[in-house]
Amino acid sequence: MQKVRNTRQRQVIMSILKEADRPLSINEIYNLIIDKLPRIAKSTIYRNIDLLLEQNLIEKYYFNDNEVFYRFKEDKNNHTHFLICDDCKEVYNLKHCPMREIEDSIKAEGFIVKDHQIQITGICKKCAGNHQDI
Ligand SMILES: [Zn+2]
Ligand SMILES: [Zn+2]
Known part of the structure; x- marks a missing residue:
């Protein structure tokens, strides 16, 4: 059960x-x-x-x-990695993982990479435009 x-x-x-x-x-x-x-x-x-x-x-x-x-x-x-707009909370995907090359060079040093996180905060184009209007 x-x-x-x-x-x-x-x-x-x-x-x-x-x-x-x-x-x-x-x-x-x-x-x-x-x-x-x-x-x-x-x-x-x-x-x-x-x-x-x-x-x-x-x-x-x-x-x-x-x-x-x-x-x-x-x-x-x-x-995938993505960005979330601080204002409207809309999600934008990054097209490529920017960590691949870095991971490859780390692996070459014999370090076993298990996981990685990328945190980017900010405001999307749409909301940035809105801010300028105020
Ligand atoms: Zn936004
Ligand atoms: Zn990645």
């Missing part, structure tokens, strides 16, 4: 992340999930998120002073 329930919880978390147009924090996931699974505990969400990360199905990001956000991974073999 336990196993079936866990699978269901994981599916709901996955569908929430898939439908979201931006990365979600644990609190946001929790607020969305309690409509569907009112009895779920936050610790259960954390456990499922960890499993999804292990299975490489979602990605983890740090924003706003290291608050953690999660996003559904479109392509298991690739990863």
Whole structure:
């Protein structure tokens, strides 16, 4: 029984992340999930998120002073970086990972790279335009 329930919880978390147009924090996931699974505990969400990360199905990001956000991974073999506008919260994808060359040179030194994060904060073109109008 336990196993079936866990699978269901994981599916709901996955569908929430898939439908979201931006990365979600644990609190946001929790607020969305309690409509569907009112009895779920936050610790259960954390456990499922960890499993999804292990299975490489979602990605983890740090924003706003290291608050953690999660996003559904479109392509298991690739990863994307993105910018979120401080004003409108719109998400912009970076076309390429700028870390590849750096990682290659680090690997050449014999260091095993497991993961990397890139955090860029700022304001999008649209909002920057708005600021100038004021
Ligand atoms: Zn904006
Ligand atoms: Zn990267």
